[in-house]
Amino acid sequence: MIEVKNVVKSFDGFRALDGASLTVPDGAIYGLVGPNGAGKSTIIRHITGIYRQDSGEVLVEGVPVYENPAVKGLIAAIPDDWFYFPSASVRDMMQFYRGFYPKFDMDRYQRFQEIFPIPEKSVIRRLSKGMQKQVAFWLTMCCRPKYLILDEPVDGLDPVMRRQVWSLMMGDVEEYGTTVLVSSHNLRELEDVCDHVGIMSKGKILLERSLSDLQENIVKMQVVWSGEDTPALPAELNLLHTSHVGRVYTYIIRGNAEELKHRLSALSPLMMEALPLSLEEIFIYEMGGEQYAVKEIVL
Amino acid sequence: MLSKRSSFNATLFRKNLTRFWPLWGGASLLGSLLPLYLLMTLLSPYGAHVTQRDIVIALYSVSTVALPAITLVYAVLVAMTIWNYLYSARSVGLMHTLPIDRRGLFLTNVLSGFAMLLLPYAIAGGLGIVITLLFGIFPGLAVLQTVAAVVGLSAFYFGTATFCAMITGHLIALPVFYFIGHFLAVALEFLVATFSTNFIFGYTGPSSLSLDFLSPTVYIYRRFIAEYHFDEALMQGSYTLEGLWVVGVYALVGLALLLAAYALYRVRRSECAGDVVAYRCLKPIFRYGVALCTALTGGQLLYEIVWHPTFQTGNYYQMLPMAVCMIAAGLVGYFVASMLLEKTPRVFRRSWPGMLTVAAMVVILCGCVSFDLFHIAGRLPAGSDIESVSLTAYGETYVSVDGDDPLAEQVLALHSRVISSESYVRSMDRRQGAPERDTDYTTVTFRYVLSNGETMIRRYYLPFTRERWDTDSASYDYAFNHLVNSGEAALSRVTIPTDGELTEIWANLYYTEGIWEDLSPDLTNRELEQIYQALLKDAAAGNLPKVGFSADPAENYLGELQLEYRAPDPEQAVDYNYHYCYVELTDAMTHTLRAMEAAGYPSLEELQAAMVAELT
Numbered sequence: 001m002i003e004v005k006n007v008v009k010s011f012d013g014f015r016a017l018d019g020a021s022l023t024v025p026d027g028a029i030y031g032l033v034g035p036n037g038a039g040k041s042t043i044i045r046h047i048t049g050i051y052r053q054d055s056g057e058v059l060v061e062g063v064p065v066y067e068n069p070a071v072k073g074l075i076a077a078i079p080d081d082w083f084y085f086p087s088a089s090v091r092d093m094m095q096f097y098r099g100f101y102p103k104f105d106m107d108r109y110q111r112f113q114e115i116f117p118i119p120e121k122s123v124i125r126r127l128s129k130g131m132q133k134q135v136a137f138w139l140t141m142c143c144r145p146k147y148l149i150l151d152e153p154v155d156g157l158d159p160v161m162r163r164q165v166w167s168l169m170m171g172d173v174e175e176y177g178t179t180v181l182v183s184s185h186n187l188r189e190l191e192d193v194c195d196h197v198g199i200m201s202k203g204k205i206l207l208e209r210s211l212s213d214l215q216e217n218i219v220k221m222q223v224v225w226s227g228e229d230t231p232a233l234p235a236e237l238n239l240l241h242t243s244h245v246g247r248v249y250t251y252i253i254r255g256n257a258e259e260l261k262h263r264l265s266a267l268s269p270l271m272m273e274a275l276p277l278s279l280e281e282i283f284i285y286e287m288g289g290e291q292y293a294v295k296e297i298v299l
Numbered sequence: 300m301l302s303k304r305s306s307f308n309a310t311l312f313r314k315n316l317t318r319f320w321p322l323w324g325g326a327s328l329l330g331s332l333l334p335l336y337l338l339m340t341l342l343s344p345y346g347a348h349v350t351q352r353d354i355v356i357a358l359y360s361v362s363t364v365a366l367p368a369i370t371l372v373y374a375v376l377v378a379m380t381i382w383n384y385l386y387s388a389r390s391v392g393l394m395h396t397l398p399i400d401r402r403g404l405f406l407t408n409v410l411s412g413f414a415m416l417l418l419p420y421a422i423a424g425g426l427g428i429v430i431t432l433l434f435g436i437f438p439g440l441a442v443l444q445t446v447a448a449v450v451g452l453s454a455f456y457f458g459t460a461t462f463c464a465m466i467t468g469h470l471i472a473l474p475v476f477y478f479i480g481h482f483l484a485v486a487l488e489f490l491v492a493t494f495s496t497n498f499i500f501g502y503t504g505p506s507s508l509s510l511d512f513l514s515p516t517v518y519i520y521r522r523f524i525a526e527y528h529f530d531e532a533l534m535q536g537s538y539t540l541e542g543l544w545v546v547g548v549y550a551l552v553g554l555a556l557l558l559a560a561y562a563l564y565r566v567r568r569s570e571c572a573g574d575v576v577a578y579r580c581l582k583p584i585f586r587y588g589v590a591l592c593t594a595l596t597g598g599q600l601l602y603e604i605v606w607h608p609t610f611q612t613g614n615y616y617q618m619l620p621m622a623v624c625m626i627a628a629g630l631v632g633y634f635v636a637s638m639l640l641e642k643t644p645r646v647f648r649r650s651w652p653g654m655l656t657v658a659a660m661v662v663i664l665c666g667c668v669s670f671d672l673f674h675i676a677g678r679l680p681a682g683s684d685i686e687s688v689s690l691t692a693y694g695e696t697y698v699s700v701d702g703d704d705p706l707a708e709q710v711l712a713l714h715s716r717v718i719s720s721e722s723y724v725r726s727m728d729r730r731q732g733a734p735e736r737d738t739d740y741t742t743v744t745f746r747y748v749l750s751n752g753e754t755m756i757r758r759y760y761l762p763f764t765r766e767r768w769d770t771d772s773a774s775y776d777y778a779f780n781h782l783v784n785s786g787e788a789a790l791s792r793v794t795i796p797t798d799g800e801l802t803e804i805w806a807n808l809y810y811t812e813g814i815w816e817d818l819s820p821d822l823t824n825r826e827l828e829q830i831y832q833a834l835l836k837d838a839a840a841g842n843l844p845k846v847g848f849s850a851d852p853a854e855n856y857l858g859e860l861q862l863e864y865r866a867p868d869p870e871q872a873v874d875y876n877y878h879y880c881y882v883e884l885t886d887a888m889t890h891t892l893r894a895m896e897a898a899g900y901p902s903l904e905e906l907q908a909a910m911v912a913e914l915t
Contacts, residue, residue, distance in 0.1 A: 011570060049395060067400045069403070072396065077396050082393075083392060085314075085318060087318070096310060098310070100311075
């Protein structure tokens with residue numbers, strides 16, 4: 001399990017993490033989402049042991065990660081801008097990784113040559129960005145990590161390769177119980193793979209839940225009212241957003257769909273339907289509560 | 300509990316060596332040129348004459364001359380390659396994500412660095428050893444000493460380079476800090492001395508670099524030397540390597556710096572990659588250090604360009620314009636340092652409190668030096684502390700005696716008068732633009748060798764006036780006249796020390812063309828002694844030419860005598876040294892001229908006639 005507890009990190013007076021806390025259960029695929037500058041990469045750098053927090057705790061399997069080679073040996077990471085030695089070939093980097101990760105799987109490395117069609121003697125510097133990302137996945141997956149930390153992992157990959165990579169990763173989760181923490185802006189993609197989601201903003205985790213909980217806790221209600229006047233909704237409803245097209249009103253309300261249906265039916269609508277929200281919509285409305293500037297443009 | 304400590308990592312070690320092989324490979328190739336040259340020399344016709352002694356001399360020359368400079372440069376190149384990963388967020392991200400702690404990373408990188416440093420020396424040295432063994436001229440001790448020097452210097456320079464690598468987060472800043480660090484102490488000492496000498500009356504700065512041990516390369520070059528000894532019995536010279544202990548001490552310093560660098564690395568923040576200074580606590584030191592150095596160098600430069608040519612009167616700096624120039628330069632330095640630290644040019648608003656501090660520091664510095672807060676100008680050595688003293692003026696040394704000589708007391712008394720006349724000298728100095736009649740200026744230098752081994756030098760540009768020279772018995776002019784033009788001073792000037800041995804006398808005669816062709820007759824020891832004794836007689840009789848206003852206009856200068864003598868020289872590394880004494884030859888020096896005539900030089904009459912002929 002990965003636990004980040006109340007972590008604070010400042011850079012020259014700027015609080016990049018402001019009491020951030022998250023928990024990634026074992027075997028989960030945890031999607032970390034948030035706007036630019038929310039602190040996603042910073043929290044990931046803490047979990048991979050690059051940064052030391054000013055305060056708080058970063059624990060993996062209950063022990064601190066920073067300066068702990070035993071824990072780091074269980075973790076493999078692909079940062080948003082993966083580093084390789086300037087003149088290194090795929091094989092060179094494989095040998096380098098192999099020297100550090102005792103569980104490095106050479107059989108897997110050989111097998112993956114079929115999945116990643118890149119000659120192992122290729123100099124990585126000369127490969128395209130997408131191919132470099134493939135190399136990163138290739139080598140990282142061969143480390144057989146118990147914890148896989150990915151920062152914007154599929155940026156630059158073509159759709160086929162994206163599917164391949166997700167498939168490999170989910171295979172590892174299923175087969176070996178690998179725990180995956182992935183940050184991404186591509187919410188539609190995360191929705192397909194993640195079972196847990198954490199939303200970050202301004203250095204804090206705003207909420208984290210399983211995806212099903214999250215989707216059950218916020219509802220898009222489409223309602224057609226009978227009269228000319230729109231009845232006032234009960235004040236106790238946690239209404240996040242309202243819009244309408246003609247007489248069709250769309251309400252985004254926090255709460256359980258069945259309960260909300262029951263409450264609204266008391267106002268005698270002509271028609272009423274509860275629709276699930278996509279992760280992208282949830283993200284936008286949750287961020288809306290944080291005065292996220294993009295909200296109005298998107299809407 | 301998931302916890303273990305990592306140490307050496309062979310993969311990283313191999314990776315470092317394979318990644319950076321062009322550096323150590325190139326160095327090995329260049330280094331191998333030396334044994335190649337040795338081999339070609341030994342195979343040449345001259346090779347039969349090469350002895351083990353020649354190899355020793357060559358090894359010592361390489362050790363003391365080339366080795367410190369090469370290692371100074373090569374060590375920082377190695378450090379730049381080894382620690383390069385610390386300076387980019389991407390690379391530091393990879394290295395610090397790996398399952399190895401900083402102890403392991405540090406140890407492995409340091410060992411890789413040492414391997415890269417020593418491999419070229421090992422290859423070049425190994426080849427040299429094989430060649431000398433093959434030719435039977437292997438110098439065992441010298442090789443051992445050279446190996447010790449290589450290891451010691453490598454430890455020291457790589458230690459300092461690694462320390463510099465830890466305090467910065469920028470690749471370019473590493474060599475800049477490294478080279479500045481290696482020469483900062485002597486450079487600052489020089490700057491402060493230059494600055495002080497232009498303010499403090501008579502001050503010439505420290506006679507030796509007292510802080511050179513903080514600039515190790517300078518110290519090593521001054522102390523780690525191949526010393527020549529001449530065995531007169533065998534009529535053969537030999538060399539010994541002196542100061543290897545200095546290298547040993549610096550090697551220990553290098554190891555201590557490596558430990559300090561490790562301590563810094565343990566607490567180093569990965570996010571400082573790209574910062575000029577990696578630790579917050581060092582940032583003020585960097586800001587104010589840059590400001591102070593810029594104030595000292597830039598301020599003096601600005602003053603010399605803007606103020607000195609047009610507005611300065613006299614030889615000494617004026618405090619107010621100098622302070623203004625230094626503040627301007629210091630503020631520029633502070634501003635630039637802030638920009639480098641903040642990585643933005645928009646630092647002015649936040650910089651002004653620091654700029655005010657810099658201005659205040661500069662004013663305090665200028666005030667302290669200008670008002671001579673430490674009373675440097677008034678310091679005189681106690682008579683009992685003086686080993687020897689010399690007085691130089693008009694380009695000649697007029698007194699050079701031991702501390703217990705009565706003349707030493709007179710020199711001290713003269714010096715005391717000069718010091719007490721500071722305001723008079725400074726006022727005359729400012730009036731120099733308008734020359735006055737019967738005023739003569741000369742540079743007078745007092746040099747004291749003290750019993751603690753230090754040397755104190757004071758130099759004054761003094762005005763002499765005829766009135767004070769002749770009649771004002773309280774003036775330094777009068778004291779100077781009566782000291783320098785006295786028979787005792789003249790005698791001391793030409794007297795060879797008791798442990799010295801006169802070896803030669805040359806005469807450079809002015810008016811000899813056409814009357815005398817043999818410019819340097821071979822003098823016998825007896826003739827040398829006779830001329831020398833005659834010179835002493837002239838000195839005692841007051842026949843040597845007088846200086847200043849006491850110079851006799853009726854005297855005719857016929858040439859110059861140069862006495863060469865050999866005497867022990869405690870200030871030099873060698874056992875003894877040759878010294879020279881120059882005396883103007885006038886027609887009043889009758890004893891000397893007669894002795895010279897007896898030795899084969901033209902007579903006084905001939906010289907006078909030749910002079911008249913030439914002048915008319």
